[in-house]
Amino acid sequence: MLRNLSLSWNKSPSFARSQIILWSLLSIVAVYERRYIYQSLSRAIILTLITTPCMILFTSYLRRVYDHYNETKKINFKSITIVSTCCILTSVITYLLVIIICMISGWTMVGFENGLKYDRIFLPTMQYFLIYSGWSLIYLWGKAVLQIQNEELSLLRIQSEKTRLELQNLRIQLNPHLLFNSLNSIRHEISNNPSDAILMIESLSTFMRHSLTDIKYIVVSLLQEMEAVEAYLTLHKARFGKNLKYTTTIQKEALHHEIICFLLQPLVENAIKHGSSENELEININISIISDKLIIEISNSGVIEYNKKISQDRPSIGLDNISKRLSIHYPNRHEFKLYQHNEKTVVATLILEGVPCLG
Numbered sequence: 001m002l003r004n005l006s007l008s009w010n011k012s013p014s015f016a017r018s019q020i021i022l023w024s025l026l027s028i029v030a031v032y033e034r035r036y037i038y039q040s041l042s043r044a045i046i047l048t049l050i051t052t053p054c055m056i057l058f059t060s061y062l063r064r065v066y067d068h069y070n071e072t073k074k075i076n077f078k079s080i081t082i083v084s085t086c087c088i089l090t091s092v093i094t095y096l097l098v099i100i101i102c103m104i105s106g107w108t109m110v111g112f113e114n115g116l117k118y119d120r121i122f123l124p125t126m127q128y129f130l131i132y133s134g135w136s137l138i139y140l141w142g143k144a145v146l147q148i149q150n151e152e153l154s155l156l157r158i159q160s161e162k163t164r165l166e167l168q169n170l171r172i173q174l175n176p177h178l179l180f181n182s183l184n185s186i187r188h189e190i191s192n193n194p195s196d197a198i199l200m201i202e203s204l205s206t207f208m209r210h211s212l213t214d215i216k217y218i219v220v221s222l223l224q225e226m227e228a229v230e231a232y233l234t235l236h237k238a239r240f241g242k243n244l245k246y247t248t249t250i251q252k253e254a255l256h257h258e259i260i261c262f263l264l265q266p267l268v269e270n271a272i273k274h275g276s277s278e279n280e281l282e283i284n285i286n287i288s289i290i291s292d293k294l295i296i297e298i299s300n301s302g303v304i305e306y307n308k309k310i311s312q313d314r315p316s317i318g319l320d321n322i323s324k325r326l327s328i329h330y331p332n333r334h335e336f337k338l339y340q341h342n343e344k345t346v347v348a349t350l351i352l353e354g355v356p357c358l359g
Helices: 002-011 014-038 041-068 077-105 119-172 176-192 194-216 222-243 264-274 318-329
Strands: 219-221 244-250 258-260 281-290 293-301 334-342 345-353
Touching: 014 041, 014 119, 041 077, 041 119, 077 119, 119 318, 176 194, 176 222, 194 222, 219 222, 222 244, 222 258, 222 264, 222 281, 264 281, 264 293, 264 318, 264 345, 318 334
Parallel strands: 244 281
Antiparallel strands: 219 258, 281 293, 293 345, 334 345
16 A cells, blocks of 8 residues: 555656645644644644645646746746735635634634734734745746756757767768778779688678667667777778788776767777878777776877868768767766877877766
8 A cells, every 4th residue: 555655656746746745844833823823723723624725726726827927937027026916815815714714613813812903814814925925936946947957958958869860970971982992992802812802891891780780879888889990990901001000909897888889980080080191000099997987098190280171071070079979978977188199199088987878
């Protein structure tokens, strides 16, 4: 039975739960106060049991009125007038309800017998006005906070969807030069080095599967991501030959660590595009885990050329887009740096803490 009550409570609307909690606390205070006014605990309890449901009903109508008038979202003369008028009317109605109950039951407000003539009218009405005003303030403030949170969440979802569509577009539009050069290299190697041609076909298949088939996944393991990176580097190795050298050093524990899909390949692509290839291009990938932080370091031979025109062969995810994705999936839990390590080496360092948010 308790379990059923708990489930019903959790399924009930948050407004209804807030009403029950707030008015339950106010009822306890009301019983204590009315016990003094009517000099009877039974009268205080009966009166509270009758008036509290009515006050809950009144505040439910107040909610409808506030939701109907958009002016209550801002603090101005019109909104203050609407709220004040509603609170005064409900206070007067509540007071009249109490008077009717007292007249029918023959009860008198003993606690006000020694006071001024209008105390028994003014003080209860003012008390109800303060209660309704406090309720209105809490409701409107909570509504404003919830609206701000929903707007921020909606904006975050829009940014996430925009980034997802950009990433999807990037995956679908494979670099035509990479595909063309790979097929040309395969054709050339088929007769001369069949084993190399088979390796290139396997690499091209792996890279395309990751780019196209895995499009529905937001998060993948580092092992899956590195398979695509290795395939990508193998294809470029066929293009550059001995002029391209690369090494990968990955801590064993990091292989099953989850990261967002298609995160490393753009960094490797950037290293190949903008790295030095006059004599040879050297790329080193080092990945490790330290205190639940995934540390990725990709270095390449070359110099950062800030004024170099970016290739327009296809839409590029770019470093800015990577930063957007990181802010969505690793909010306040990431660090990304691209810097000149020395005269001949450029380093991209990526530090990711914890598991990625799905956005």
